[in-house]
Amino acid sequence: MKKVLFVVFVLLVSLNSVGQKFDKYFPKKDLTTVGVYYYPEHWDESQWDRDLKKIAEMGFEFTHFAEFAWAQLEPQEGVYDFKWLDKAVEIAVKYKLKIVMCTSTATPPVWLVRKHPDILATYEDGTKTDHGSRQHASFSSNYYRSYSMKMIEQLAKKYGNNKNIIGWQVDNEPARFLDYGKDAQQRYRNWLKEKYKNINALNDAWGNKFWSGIYGSFDEINIPLHKEWGMNLHSQLDHYRFADEETATFLDEQAITIRKYVSKDQWITSNYRSNYNESFVGMSKELDFDCYTRYLVYGGSLGIGKNGYRLGDYTAIGMANDFFRPLKGMYGCMELQPGQVNWGSINPQPLPGSVRMWLWHVFAGGSKFACTYRFRAPLYGYEQYHYGIVGTDGVTPTPGGEEFKQFIKEINTLRKKYDAKSKLPEYYLKRKTGILFNADNVMGIELNKQTKEWNTIGHFLKYYKAAKSIGAPVDFVRDTANFSNYPFLIVPAYQMIDQKMIDKLTLYAKNGGNLIMSCRSGIQNRQGHLWEAKFYEPMWNLIGSQIDSYDLLMPQSPGIIKFNNQEFGWTSWGDLLKPNKETDVWGTYEGDFYAGTPTVISRNLGKGTVTYVGVDSKNGDLEKQVVRKLYQKQNAAIEDYPEGVMVEYRDGFGIAVNYSDKIYNINLPESAQIIIGTKAIKTADVLVWKY
16 A cells, blocks of 8 residues: 555656646646637738637637748748738737747748759659658758758747747658758768767678678668668668657757747747657657647548547547657647548548547647647648638638637636646556557567568557556656656567666566566567577566467468457467466467467566566457456556547546547546536537546
8 A cells, every 4th residue: 555655646746846847838727728820921911810810709829820931931042021920920919819939941932942952852762852842851951951040040039039929839740751862861871970880880780791781881871772672671770760860850950049049938849740650759859848730530540430430530639648748748739630621531521529529638638738720721722621710711610610619618617617736536546557668669660560460559559548448547658767657567569678678677567566568579689689599588587488489370360369268369469478387377379289378478576567468469359358457456446438438637627538439428426526518428529527
């Protein structure tokens, strides 16, 4: 009991200190704030007053300027025009709207591209991008990086002390671009020199004795061709690492430039597309916090049930919340779908209520703000047919606009009921779960999956869904995290490992933590080499078992795992375990030449436990049952939420959202005070209560 109370105390202290760090930007009593993108340069100046007034009347508290406006800000080299932006800022202030100011590095002007064509990114086949799209300049272009800072410096000087500018967004949806241009080639070689110091160390790390791949100097190394069959996997992984650092450091350079001139009350961030297989997300050290973009209905996820495609994947927002929040202790959603979009494979209308539900889901994870692209639906350009908060007439609210308006009113209701002394429920904290995420491992597995049946992020999602189904608060944590903050730690497919991490996980369990590891964990060292030992041998002492080999099945011949007298299908990866005598067998393979071989095992280690799930099940039901069994054995109070129902707690409130195709009746304590909704939560509906 003392150990549990200590863990709860540590969690409360940690959450409190993180909250205080951002109070100067986002007062806790406000709970959240809501904004909308506006592009004054797209509309006749005579309409700006009407539009910004409408934004304020609908309840929005901030707007978002200059994201793609470099050509208007600097119409000629070294000639800057801020008069139009000054007027837009002035009108926004008149209607008491705060402003997020943006750099425009996603869209360089044509005069810059034509005068310096080398800034354009080069594809693997040698063709180049060109003016007319966005993100067509290379982050590895030395000239582009340096010239961009001149424009950003002028913008920061102009607005850095404007008290109505609350923060800055650098770039827009920055991504990894594998540029093959001249500057990128030299920067890649320099990066390799810095990392390996001498060419022999690189040859060893890349395994270049294989296929006569040895280099005599760094100058002989070209950027690897990722589409070329048989290309060295270790060189490809290093190239991904390099490209991700190029993205991260470009954002950092922008933040450093801005910070020279801006008020300490202005924050700096960027908005990412939640590309979990790219390591630059969260890598930029100079950003105050990180934000994500989220679109759910675009012909992608089919969701749950016949009309699930109109609501989207129920984990999309939840996973983004839980992934971005731990990066720096706070997050926002800078771009949330406002309604029907135009750029997907098929672009259906969202189900009525979905936009409001998404907003509540963003809020539920602890977000300090939500913003949407965009106020007015565009009349021209690539994003024609993309809905805004108002329609093509510039006046009439869209269905999504009405739902944003409703959410804003509901948040104002919550603000009146906010209690600064509220704490998270103790039973909720007792099941707090960390999921260890290492982008290197994700990238490495994706380069060498061994079977088309394997999906790395899909594998993570099986454990994430399992944890959320029992009502666990989840953080995606990095290698440097303090694991002791989590009563439960899940480590999915941690392929590349070292003894230091094995020792850290061992100590976590010995000190009372409950560790769950999955298949593929620890089969390679940090260089991506198989151990010069038996399969997984450095892991044996931790998991309490040998691993003799692994199997991969054909999709037409799935295998069976027997667990708790139930059967579960699998095809993509199965470790064949030989556990020690003190290790309990929870699940075995059935129906193959190794029938009866253990695949799910668990053991006590010191004051804690280690559970190893040596297989990737077909649909995640096995992982869910393993998680439930472990938490119940540890006397953690758990829930049993159906697929599509997500429940979170923050600031004294419980929030439940329903992406499923059925009404869900939630059990609440008698003391709960319902503020919004009813206990019978309909599809695309929300329940909010004060606990």
